[in-house]
Amino acid sequence: MTVEKCNPDRLWNSIMEIGQIGHTEVEGSKVGGCHRLALTDKDKQARDLFVGWAKALGCSLRVDAIGNLFLRRNGLDNTLMPVMTGSHLDTQPTGGKFDGVYGCLAGLEALRCLEEKNIQTLRPIEVVVWTNEEGARFKPAMLGSGVYAGVFKLNDVLATKDEAGISLGEELDRLGYKEQTSVDTPECYQYYELHIEQGPVLEALDIDLGIVAGVLGMRWYEVEVTGRSCHAGPSPMNLRNDALVGVAEMISELTKIAANHSHDSRCTIGELNIPNASTNVSAGKVKFSLDLREGRLADLDELQTKAFETIHRIAFHHKLEIGIKETWSLPPCPFDETCLVNIQQACAASYPNLNPHTLISGAGHDAVYVSRVAPTAMIFVPSEDGLSHNEREYTSPEQLEKGCDVLLNTLILSANSN
Amino acid sequence: MTVEKCNPDRLWNSIMEIGQIGHTEVEGSKVGGCHRLALTDKDKQARDLFVGWAKALGCSLRVDAIGNLFLRRNGLDNTLMPVMTGSHLDTQPTGGKFDGVYGCLAGLEALRCLEEKNIQTLRPIEVVVWTNEEGARFKPAMLGSGVYAGVFKLNDVLATKDEAGISLGEELDRLGYKEQTSVDTPECYQYYELHIEQGPVLEALDIDLGIVAGVLGMRWYEVEVTGRSCHAGPSPMNLRNDALVGVAEMISELTKIAANHSHDSRCTIGELNIPNASTNVSAGKVKFSLDLREGRLADLDELQTKAFETIHRIAFHHKLEIGIKETWSLPPCPFDETCLVNIQQACAASYPNLNPHTLISGAGHDAVYVSRVAPTAMIFVPSEDGLSHNEREYTSPEQLEKGCDVLLNTLILSANSN
Structure with missing residues (x-):
């Protein structure tokens, strides 16, 4: 040409x-x-x-x-x-x-x-x-x-x-x-x-x-994690039910999953809120946004499955309740x-x-x-x-x-x- | 008697x-x-x-x-x-x-x-x-x-x-x-x-x-962690500089340190904020409160030293900037x-x-x-x-x-x- x-x-x-x-x-x-x-x-x-x-x-x-x-x-x-x-x-x-x-x-x-x-x-x-x-x-x-x-x-x-x-x-x-x-x-x-x-x-x-x-296909979720708040002083670490400690582990693992899933995988926790947060009270509830992206529909489904499994496994381990709501999505x-x-x-x-x-x-x-x-x-x-x-x-x-x-x-x- | x-x-x-x-x-x-x-x-x-x-x-x-x-x-x-x-x-x-x-x-x-x-x-x-x-x-x-x-x-x-x-x-x-x-x-x-x-x-x-x-003696801190925000889509996981991912690792490790430090150790992250948070933007900055408590002054000093070392080590690993400010304290x-x-x-x-x-x-x-x-x-x-x-x-x-x-x-x- x-x-x-x-x-x-x-x-x-x-x-x-x-x-x-x-x-x-x-x-x-x-x-x-x-x-x-x-x-x-x-x-x-x-x-x-x-x-x-x-x-x-x-x-x-x-x-x-x-x-x-x-x-x-x-x-x-x-x-x-x-x-x-x-x-x-x-x-x-x-x-x-x-x-x-x-x-x-x-x-x-x-x-x-x-x-x-x-x-x-x-x-x-x-x-x-x-x-x-x-x-x-x-x-x-x-x-x-x-x-x-x-x-x-x-x-x-x-x-x-x-x-x-x-x-x-x-x-x-x-x-x-x-x-x-x-x-x-x-x-x-x-x-x-x-x-x-x-x-x-x-x-x-x-x-x-x-x-x-x-x-990339994109899916947005709101995740709500419920434990039990307690006073920062009287509650020893091993008797706590701190929602934020569970969520921290979720953030670490979710981003690792996306890093290893495929070249196109993305996992972003952009928003995180602790209702009634106070310096000397451990978090009874944490809400966070989850944005998952993948290049192919089957990969996005698999990424979602892995993410949900991870959230539920960590919640079970930390004795936390979980609610997940999809708020928006766009196919690849x-x-x-x-x-x-x-x-x-x-x-x-x-x-x-x-x-x-x-x-x-x-x-x-x-x-x-x-x-x-x-x-x-x-x-x-x-x-x-x-x-x-x-x-x-x-x-x-x-x-x-x-x-x-x-x-x-x-x-x-x-x-x-x- | x-x-x-x-x-x-x-x-x-x-x-x-x-x-x-x-x-x-x-x-x-x-x-x-x-x-x-x-x-x-x-x-x-x-x-x-x-x-x-x-x-x-x-x-x-x-x-x-x-x-x-x-x-x-x-x-x-x-x-x-x-x-x-x-x-x-x-x-x-x-x-x-x-x-x-x-x-x-x-x-x-x-x-x-x-x-x-x-x-x-x-x-x-x-x-x-x-x-x-x-x-x-x-x-x-x-x-x-x-x-x-x-x-x-x-x-x-x-x-x-x-x-x-x-x-x-x-x-x-x-x-x-x-x-x-x-x-x-x-x-x-x-x-x-x-x-x-x-x-x-x-x-x-x-x-x-x-x-x-x-x-217990108590010390309160405000910790500010600065990375770089990026769009949730175009940035692959390995090219990110997500402050929240670093903070999540800090929360996990800080609470583990307190759990293993002494029977009286307490570590609580009660407040966490992401300025200008948005679902499809990874966190460029995260601020969180840290409440450390210990029964003896020497133990509180040691707990603080371990906590600061952990925060700085994780920040270094994730290429994040750290600011720590003590806001209140009470001796044991x-x-x-x-x-x-x-x-x-x-x-x-x-x-x-x-x-x-x-x-x-x-x-x-x-x-x-x-x-x-x-x-x-x-x-x-x-x-x-x-x-x-x-x-x-x-x-x-x-x-x-x-x-x-x-x-x-x-x-x-x-x-x-x-």
């Missing part, structure tokens, strides 16, 4: 320019952070800038009823379904300049290259900006892609309010980004999303490109084989010596929902120190360039297949 | 009668609980009832400037310092009928026996009711005995306010229990306090009487040998087959402060299920009788020594 090349300076400068909208100065951050919550005035400024750049290339804009933006460059046969790429322009309250933004601007850079070199593809290519990916202003996350994929109902999402009581629908009207009254039936041949990793794996391996084979999301092969080919052609690492994303992305209605895969570049949702988030210009080149050649491959 | 015997029905009935003041009905409680906070109208009712009973025996009442009540039965030589016994009549918000009350009413029962049988002692005997032992209304605990022993300054304590902003001094004035303007120089030959155990040791050993050789309080021998003799005479258990109190009592100004020791009877500060608190009439008999004969022994 012919290999095309992005303009790395233009890509970097565009990311930096759009990052000025909501820019935050932070000590220890190489390029500063970004505060640009979904559907605020700053988000509109970023959208306007982005749309202006795309229109300058001759792209057409379509906005769906949830405010997702589709910027289209026509192909030779516009009756064919478009290839899509994109991500989001909103950030966390103390977010960085790359999460989401990179995927949108690398898509734009791909269109700029094609236009500059006057390359025609068979299929149209669309760069998408999904609404409210972060979930920082309107909950839950990934509302735009969720409505697009039929996971959420349009009217429910339009009625969703932020903490100030303003609805998402009101904000779309106010900002003028709600141009149609219904969400289109998704028309997408293949969807590719380029993103920073948000974790430390690629950096640890010193590999500049990751091919994302899917997203394997990405499309054909899309993955396209990325591999594009990477091999662009960077024959790179040897990309195939990994499973532990975090959700718009691609998870899009994959329910179109063949989908993702590309990762490293995040320095594994940071994201953080003002110190950083990926080097060279790494951004490699990811963008792979995306560009993947899009060409995909858009020329029929 | 001649052995005297209390009237167990009179003792029980008096405890139940005074327990009606503030009585609470609670499911699963054999005799109900008690809600009688310090220096409330109910506390005054209980004091009035108690003072009335003592005056009916011919006792004189002295009230000091902090509202402690001294009910005196004269001896043959009233120039000698009195033997004192007593405890407190205030309760926790959801307290029981025995904590404190038993010590006061067993003292009264002792005086009743002496009066009934017309027994004269060489020294005067005083039954004391200490003000605000619980610390549930005015903080800290043991204010009355603390002022008596010179641990707290009178004016500071009088100015101490409850949550409603009412000062302790105002309440003393209102209730008419502040008859002198200064606290006396303590004049006490020996002090004996009879109390329910508040722990499970005597019940577990099936022994109805404990001779309390002292009170060994009771007086002569007083302990008197209790042993009285017990051997009253109950030759009882074989009392010598133990160290893990909880503080008025006796801890009194011991700073007078030879002191304590007697314990079992608490069912080790409960105290609890509406289900219970000690059987037979156990209360034994404790009261031992107190009675101890007081006679002490009051006849010169």
Whole structure:
């Protein structure tokens, strides 16, 4: 295949320019952070800038009823379904300049290259900006892609309010980004999303490109452990029934199980509360959250079984009562084989010596929902120190360039297949 | 020695009668609980009832400037310092009928026996009711005995306010229990306090009487453990720096150290907080309280050394930062040998087959402060299920009788020594 090349300076400068909208100065951050919550005035400024750049290339804009933006460059046969790429322009309250933004601007850079070199593809290519990916202003996350994929109902999402009581629908009207009254039936041949990793794996391996084979399945639980509280003084250690001592053993063993279960296993105890806690009273009750993740459904089931067995065994040993409640779950999301092969080919052609690492994303992305209605895969570049949702988030210009080149050649491959 | 015997029905009935003041009905409680906070109208009712009973025996009442009540039965030589016994009549918000009350009413029962049988002692005997032992209304605990022993300054304590902003001094004035303007120089030959155990040791050993050789030394710390938070998904287990995983190992090891250190060792982690906790974020920081107790100063020092070494070793292994701050401490309080021998003799005479258990109190009592100004020791009877500060608190009439008999004969022994 012919290999095309992005303009790395233009890509970097565009990311930096759009990052000025909501820019935050932070000590220890190489390029500063970004505060640009979904559907605020700053988000509109970023959208306007982005749309202006795309229109300058001759792209057409379509906005769906949830405010997702589709910027289209026509192909030779516009009756064919478009290839899509994109991500989001909103950030966390103390977010960085790359999460989401990179995927949108690398898509734009791909269109700029094609236009500059006057390359025609068979299929149209669309760069998408999904609404409210972060979930920082309107909950839950990934509302735009969720409505697009039929996971959420349009009217429910339009009625969703932020903490100030303003609805998402009101904000779309106010900002003028709600141009149609219904969400289109998704028309997408293949969807590719380029993103920073948000974790430390690629950096640890010193590999500049990751091919994302899917997203981990996730299950959340609330675990309640009941023993008996007693005064810290009069009760000898051997006559206690301390719920926290049992829970400590559970945390140690659960995290060990995940460390040894499979390469994709994750076990996180993020929240822990002792009701009526007091320095001189041993814990009668402890509640903690449990977040289990695995790449395949059978592995997730097995991880859950092992975790539950461990909790019950330790509780029995310490004479504690146990309650476990599942509060949320998402099945594992394997990405499309054909899309993955396209990325591999594009990477091999662009960077024959790179040897990309195939990994499973532990975090959700718009691609998870899009994959329910179109063949989908993702590309990762490293995040320095594994940071994201953080003002110190950083990926080097060279790494951004490699990811963008792979995306560009993947899009060409995909858009020329029929 | 001649052995005297209390009237167990009179003792029980008096405890139940005074327990009606503030009585609470609670499911699963054999005799109900008690809600009688310090220096409330109910506390005054209980004091009035108690003072009335003592005056009916011919006792004189002295009230000091902090509202402690001294009910005196004269001896043959009233120039000698009195033997004192007593405890407190205030309760926790959801307290029981025995904590404190038993010590006061067993003292009264002792005086009743002496009066009934017309027994004269060489020294005067005083039954004391200490003000605000619980610390549930005015903080800290043991204010009355603390002022008596010179641990707290009178004016500071009088100015101490409850949550409603009412000062302790105002309440003393209102209730008419502040008859002198200064606290006396303590004049006490020996002090004996009879109390329910508040722990499970005597019940577990099936022994109805404990001779309390002292009170554990206590040290409180705040420990702060800092790792690095990361997203629960993208970060593989082996690349994490989870503060909670380190803390879990600390909790397991610290409690094991205390279990194996000495019979009197206590280690309690009662409070644990994860700032900015979230289900899908591993803990970047964990703060926990640490309460260490030991019977001897050298043992407490050694326990602290082992605990700190363990915390630092685990932190090093998990690449965590540690901060430890001592927030409060009380040295071990060994009771007086002569007083302990008197209790042993009285017990051997009253109950030759009882074989009392010598133990160290893990909880503080008025006796801890009194011991700073007078030879002191304590007697314990079992608490069912080790409960105290609890509406289900219970000690059987037979156990209360034994404790009261031992107190009675101890007081006679002490009051006849010169």
